[in-house]
Amino acid sequence: MLDVRGLRKVYEGSGRRTEAVRDLTFTVEAGELVCLVGPSGCGKTTLLKCMSGLLAPTSGEVTLGGRKVDGPPPGMAFVFQEYGRSLFPWMRVGANVELPLKQKKGLGAARRKELVADALESVGLADAAGAYPWQLSGGMQQRVAIARALAYEPDVLLMDEPFAAVDAQTRADLEDLVRRLWQERSMTVLFVTHDIDEAVYLGERVIVLSKSPTVVQEQLKVDLPRERDQLTTRVTPRFAELRTHVYEQIQAAKRGAVAAPGAGEEAEVAKAVGTAGGVPVDVRKDMPPLR
Numbered sequence: 001m002l003d004v005r006g007l008r009k010v011y012e013g014s015g016r017r018t019e020a021v022r023d024l025t026f027t028v029e030a031g032e033l034v035c036l037v038g039p040s041g042c043g044k045t046t047l048l049k050c051m052s053g054l055l056a057p058t059s060g061e062v063t064l065g066g067r068k069v070d071g072p073p074p075g076m077a078f079v080f081q082e083y084g085r086s087l088f089p090w091m092r093v094g095a096n097v098e099l100p101l102k103q104k105k106g107l108g109a110a111r112r113k114e115l116v117a118d119a120l121e122s123v124g125l126a127d128a129a130g131a132y133p134w135q136l137s138g139g140m141q142q143r144v145a146i147a148r149a150l151a152y153e154p155d156v157l158l159m160d161e162p163f164a165a166v167d168a169q170t171r172a173d174l175e176d177l178v179r180r181l182w183q184e185r186s187m188t189v190l191f192v193t194h195d196i197d198e199a200v201y202l203g204e205r206v207i208v209l210s211k212s213p214t215v216v217q218e219q220l221k222v223d224l225p226r227e228r229d230q231l232t233t234r235v236t237p238r239f240a241e242l243r244t245h246v247y248e249q250i251q252a253a254k255r256g257a258v259a260a261p262g263a264g265e266e267a268e269v270a271k272a273v274g275t276a277g278g279v280p281v282d283v284r285k286d287m288p289p290l291r
Contacts, residue, residue, distance in 0.1 A: 001156060001188045002028040002051065006060035009046050020046045022213035024060070028156075033182050033189045035199035037246065038209030038217070039254050044192045045081075047214070048160050051190070052078050064156060074104075077149035081161040083142040087133040093120070094129035097148045104152070119151035120144075122181060139170035143177070150181065156188045164194070172230045175202055179228065196250065200224075200242045201233060208249045210256075217253050220246065 007024040010017060020043040028034050038044055049055035051062045053072040062069040064076060077100075080086045087096050094116055101112045120126050123143040133141050142162060149157055159178070163171045175198060182189050193199050199206050200222060208217040222242060224233060233239055 001030040001032075001065060002190065003063045004047075004051065004060070005063075007047065007050060007057050007062065008059045009043070009050060009055070010058045019213040021050075021057075023215050024209075026207055026216055026219065028188060028190055030155075030188055031186050032205065033179075033191065033203055034205045034207060035203030036190060036192045036207045036209065037194065037196060037199045037250065038214065039211045039250060040194065042209045042212050042253070043214040044194075044209065045160055047209075048078070048158050048190070048192055052076060052158055054078075075155040077152045077154035077157050079142075079145050079149050079157065079159045079162045081164055083138070083145045083162070083165070084133075086145055087141060089132060089134050091132075092129065093125070093131050093133065093136070093144050096133065096144060097129075097151050100148065100152050115151040115153070116147075119147040122150055122184075123147045123177060137170075139166045139174065142166060142174060146174075146177070146181075150185070154187065156190070159189065159191045161192055161194060163198070171198075176230065178202060183226075196243055196246050197234065200239060200246060201228060201230075206242075206246055208246060208253065210253045218249050220249075 004024055004026050007021055008019075009021040010019050012018075024047060036044055036047070046055065050057045051069065053062075053069045053076075056070075064073050067073070088099075091099070097116045097119055098112050101107055101115060107115075116129065117126070120129055123146050125140060125143055125147065128136065128140065128144070133144060136144065142165075145162070163174050166174065178189070178191070179202060181187070191199075191202055193202075203222050206220045206222060208220065209215070210217045220242070224236070224238060224242070
């Protein structure tokens with residue numbers, strides 16, 4: 001469904017040149033829920049903006065269903081981190097959810113109303129259409145932002161740390177909401193987060209990014225049961241193993257190294273090569289084993 005090939009992004013201006021993303025290559029299959037993690041400042045948001053057509057890459061390309069992304073594609077929706085800034089406070093919840101539908105050709109007012117009602121019901125806000133965003137809690141506002149994306153009926157949903165600003169209890173509820181909606185609607189979801197536990201709990205696969213300039217550090221298959229819950233999944237030994245492995249990978253990424261694989265045979269680890277004095281070296285030989 002999504003194919004990222006050799007993506008590179010360099011910011012230039014005010015006499016400064018910053019290489020945010022160096023060489024990113026990975027795929028997301030149709031119907032897959034993939035979580036993306038990495039050190040702070042590694043370019044996760046830059047990557048999503050390039051994938052959504054909101055930002056042009058310096059080189060490389062992104063394709064959606066085989067077609068190159070050179071602007072916001074019609075089959076994709078984006079849920080932003082700052083829900084308070086992505087909702088219009090002077091518009092009621094129903095109008096906020098309906099807004100992008102007005103850009104879709106062939107959708108009459110009756111159909112738009114149906115889609116809005118269905119999306120709000122899906123996120124547990126069936127009775128909130130007449131409220132203003134500022135009358136809702138932070139968690140409810142983020143549900144509105146998710147409903148707006150769902151109403152658009154996307155093939156691919158990009159989510160940029162959408163739960164970073166909510167409390168722990170609300171975050172757990174929203175995580176379960178995303179898993180449920182993903183299963184019910186068979187969407188392809190790419191979920192960016194800085195929370196390792198969240199990435200392992202949500203994802204069917206976790207992509208770990210290196211520090212900036214960014215490359216793919218590791219791709220890890222999450223072999224937890226498809227049906228998950230906050231009480232039992234997070235206390236299983238396998239969850240702890242996967243969480244520890246991803247944590248070690250991120251710590252290694254901060255050092256510019258790659259930790260040795262060991263979270264399971266399903267881990268898809270690319271050849272780890274670092275640079276010392278301009279000479280390529282295998283950095284894994286100096287890392288302690290995970291087991």
